[in-house]
Amino acid sequence: MSQIINAPVTVAPLEALQLQMIANGTTTSSGSNYDFDLGDDSVFQVNLQSGSSITLDASAPHKLNLAAGLYQINLAQWLQTTNNIYGLSDTSLQVSTDPNFTITDVLYDRTHFWFGNGSSPNAAVIQDNNHSFTFNTTTSTTLYFRIRNTNAASSTFFVRGSATDALTTLDVVRLGDALS
Numbered sequence: 001m002s003q004i005i006n007a008p009v010t011v012a013p014l015e016a017l018q019l020q021m022i023a024n025g026t027t028t029s030s031g032s033n034y035d036f037d038l039g040d041d042s043v044f045q046v047n048l049q050s051g052s053s054i055t056l057d058a059s060a061p062h063k064l065n066l067a068a069g070l071y072q073i074n075l076a077q078w079l080q081t082t083n084n085i086y087g088l089s090d091t092s093l094q095v096s097t098d099p100n101f102t103i104t105d106v107l108y109d110r111t112h113f114w115f116g117n118g119s120s121p122n123a124a125v126i127q128d129n130n131h132s133f134t135f136n137t138t139t140s141t142t143l144y145f146r147i148r149n150t151n152a153a154s155s156t157f158f159v160r161g162s163a164t165d166a167l168t169t170l171d172v173v174r175l176g177d178a179l180s
Contacts, residue, residue: 015051019044021161021168030154036145037061064143068178071135074171078160081125086116087152089125094146138178
């Protein structure tokens with residue numbers, strides 16, 4: 001006769017963080033970097049937070065702190081120039097464990113757009129990009145998010161936020177323990 005053993009099934013509560021950008025980011029010069037102020041509650045609002053594996057640091061607002069684990073990260077960001085531009089618009093989004101971005105070891109996404117004939121302003125750049133990626137860390141770590149736009153017209157740019165519309169959002173969900 002065989003013996004049947006029913007092991008109890010336990011499910012850990014879901015851990016997640018959802019941020020919405022409620023104010024525009026700092027207006028930044030063409031060719032310069034904008035580091036996302038995730039922990040600044042005048043710029044990003046926490047819409048949902050559960051668990052203790054995903055935290056922000058108000059005293060160092062560029063940090064997204066993660067405990068060891070496997071994460072699904074979704075970033076929807078609206079970048080806009082303050083003036084019409086012409087020629088090349090070169091945008092890069094970087095996510096790194098290095099606060100100085102000497103390495104970009106999590107995500108590097110780059111987009112080139114060409115506007116007009118290169119001599120007269122034709123359009124304001126509006127990029128509404130969505131990024132989704134998984135991130136595995138076997139130790140506690142911090143992620144940093146940075147965006148840069150260089151354009152031929154030298155127009156400043158900003159990441160757009162809104163208190164009423166979810167234009168720029170960051171969603172982080174812990175899927176489970178770290179994979180080795």
